[in-house]
Structures are given as C-alpha cells and as structure tokens.
C-alpha cells in the first residue's frame with residue numbers, strides 16, 4: 530500500500546516520503562490510536578536499450594484526436610514522436 534493505514538480504523542495517512550519521518554510510532558489523526566509504521570521499499574528497475582532499433586514509422590491517433598507519426602523500438606517498445 531502507498532498510504533499509512535491505521536490498523537484500528539483504516540484511516541489513511543499520506544506518507545511524507547521521508548523514511549525517518551514516516552517510520553516509527555504514529556498516532557492516527559482520526560481515532561487517536563497509536564501504531565508502529567515500518568517502511569518497506571521494493572526495488573523497481575527499468576531498462577531500455579543503449580541503442581534503440583526503431584521500426585518503420587507509423588501513424589497513430591493521439592489522445593487529443595490528432596494524427597501523429599511515431600516510431601517504436603522493436604526491443605523495448607519505446608515510442609518516439611517524429
């Protein structure tokens with residue numbers, strides 16, 4: 530989960546994003562219950578080619594309805610607008 534949920538009343542608290550501030554004892558701002566917060570981080574990785582191999586350009590419709598020419602990398606799927 531990406532919010533700090535009170536174990537008693539499920540009230541959601543927005544994390545500050547700072548490990549030191551989010552971790553430790555917190556008091557629920559809704560019911561006053563004190564609980565312990567453990568911050569867990571899952572590593573996420575994103576990869577892309579060093580050199581993209583672009584496929585032949587094609588025309589697609591952009592979300593705003595405009596037709597645009599794009600190229601996709603055949604390996605990682607990266608989209609480049611021409």
Ligand SMILES: [Zn+2]
Nearest residue numbers: 535538557560
């Ligand atoms: Zn609560």
Ligand SMILES: [Zn+2]
Nearest residue numbers: 578581602605
């Ligand atoms: Zn690529």
